Amino acid sequence: MSSPTRRYKSPSELSRANNNNNNNNTTHLPPPPPQNNHRNTPYLPTPTELALLTLYPTLLLFGALFSLLSPETRAAPYDTLRQAHAQDPSLAPSYFARKDNLFNVLFVKRGWAWITAAFGAFVLAHPAYRGGGNQTRRRVRAGVRWVVVTGWWVFVTQWCFGPPIIDRGFRWSGGKCEVVEEMVFGFGEGGVKEVVTAAACKASGGSWRGGHDISGHVFLLVLGSFFLVQEVGWVAARWARYLGEERCVVMHDGAVKGAGVEAERREQQEEAGVLTVLETLGFGGRLAAAVTGLCAWMLLMTAIYFHTWFEKLTGLVVALAGLYVTYILPRWIPALRSIVGLPGI
Numbered sequence: 001m002s003s004p005t006r007r008y009k010s011p012s013e014l015s016r017a018n019n020n021n022n023n024n025n026t027t028h029l030p031p032p033p034p035q036n037n038h039r040n041t042p043y044l045p046t047p048t049e050l051a052l053l054t055l056y057p058t059l060l061l062f063g064a065l066f067s068l069l070s071p072e073t074r075a076a077p078y079d080t081l082r083q084a085h086a087q088d089p090s091l092a093p094s095y096f097a098r099k100d101n102l103f104n105v106l107f108v109k110r111g112w113a114w115i116t117a118a119f120g121a122f123v124l125a126h127p128a129y130r131g132g133g134n135q136t137r138r139r140v141r142a143g144v145r146w147v148v149v150t151g152w153w154v155f156v157t158q159w160c161f162g163p164p165i166i167d168r169g170f171r172w173s174g175g176k177c178e179v180v181e182e183m184v185f186g187f188g189e190g191g192v193k194e195v196v197t198a199a200a201c202k203a204s205g206g207s208w209r210g211g212h213d214i215s216g217h218v219f220l221l222v223l224g225s226f227f228l229v230q231e232v233g234w235v236a237a238r239w240a241r242y243l244g245e246e247r248c249v250v251m252h253d254g255a256v257k258g259a260g261v262e263a264e265r266r267e268q269q270e271e272a273g274v275l276t277v278l279e280t281l282g283f284g285g286r287l288a289a290a291v292t293g294l295c296a297w298m299l300l301m302t303a304i305y306f307h308t309w310f311e312k313l314t315g316l317v318v319a320l321a322g323l324y325v326t327y328i329l330p331r332w333i334p335a336l337r338s339i340v341g342l343p344g345i
């Protein structure tokens with residue numbers, strides 16, 4: 001069976017083509033994909049990454065505008081202390097304005113498990129991670145990046161040597177657990193036990209009120225979805241030769257080069273010709289794409305129905321901080337890069 005015409009060529013073919021071009025201009029191979037000669041700064045996301053990142057504030061902005069303009073949403077009662085609309089099914093402006101909606105309960109509230117599962121499926125099953133002498137090392141580095149991003153999720157939402165960062169921020173900004181403060185005794189100033197986490201407050205029947213409550217949903221959905229975009233996007237695009245741009249890295253001697261210089265030579269897709277996006281993604285990548293799509297949808301729902309705009313903005317900023325440390329910092333700190341690597345390299 002004849003294979004369809006290939007758009008992209010293997011490294012050896014590309015190098016042969018270039019040599020031929022240089023030597024006698026007699027090659028019949030098509031030119032390699034257009035490479036942007038302009039070097040991207042290693043200190044900031046590449047133009048494609050920036051375009052994708054811009055979608056997050058755009059979603060938040062769109063949600064804020066929608067909630068201001070939609071007659072159903074404006075008409076529905078809103079509890080400013082709980083930062084949510086009325087939860088009664090007959091009063092809520094939409095199914096998605098309810099905290100008990102199935103997408104929230106089964107997806108976001110178990111969000112890190114879904115993100116971890118999609119990432120794991122991709123790293124274990126995708127052909128880009130199979131073969132080549134350094135398969136184990138690439139998987140271990142991907143695992144290290146997962147630990148770093150997961151560590152940030154743990155510190156921000158679950159536990160940070162005590163209460164998580166969200167709960168610490170809430171209390172630093174003047175928030176407290178109302179009602180329960182008067183009822184619960186133990187350690188703390190004057191012997192009164194302070195309820196220091198949102199979870200403990202809820203468990204004791206109190207309400208967590210008054211401070212700045214960084215949106216945990218915005219944080220988790222942005223961190224998790226862009227983690228998957230980075231881990232699947234660069235790896236699959238490099239493997240299928242869809243790369244039109246390159247990340248730049250600072251080398252040990254201070255020189256700035258395309259990240260490809262550190263890529264170890266290994267088999268890339270070349271037998272099947274041009275692959276569709278679905279073929280390129282494989283099972284794990286498709287799962288990751290589905291999880292990322294759901295994250296985007298739930299982010300939009302949070303943007304429309306929950307929290308103040310400032311709490312959503314801080315959720316976004318805290319997520320971006322973790323992503324910067326995991327994916328951009330290693331581009332200009334070679335020692336860090338040697339530990340966490342770069343996806344696809």
Ligand SMILES: CCCCCCCC/C=C\CCCCCCCC(=O)SCCNC(=O)CCNC(=O)[C@H](O)C(C)(C)COP(=O)(O)O
Pocket residue numbers: 108109110111112113114116147148150151152154157198216217220
């Ligand atoms: C250099 C960094 C070093 C880091 C060192 C720390 C390493 C920590 C690494 C691992 C710790 C182990 C934890 C691994 C768990 C991974 C498996 C899971 O997925 S856990 C189970 C799933 N649970 C969730 O997904 C919960 C998701 N929900 C939330 O985070 C919150 O509900 C919310 C943020 C979405 C909202 O909070 P709410 O209070 O408003 O409901």
Ligand SMILES: Nc1ncnc2c1ncn2[C@@H]1O[C@H](COP(=O)(O)O)[C@@H](OP(=O)(O)O)[C@H]1O
Pocket residue numbers: 084096097098099100101104213214215216217218298299301302306307
């Ligand atoms: N997209 C969404 N769908 C349903 N509930 C959401 C939501 N976004 C936020 N919430 C709810 O709004 C509250 C604040 O969310 P967060 O601080 O994580 O952004 C949480 O309530 P509960 O803690 O009562 O479940 C959360 O479940």
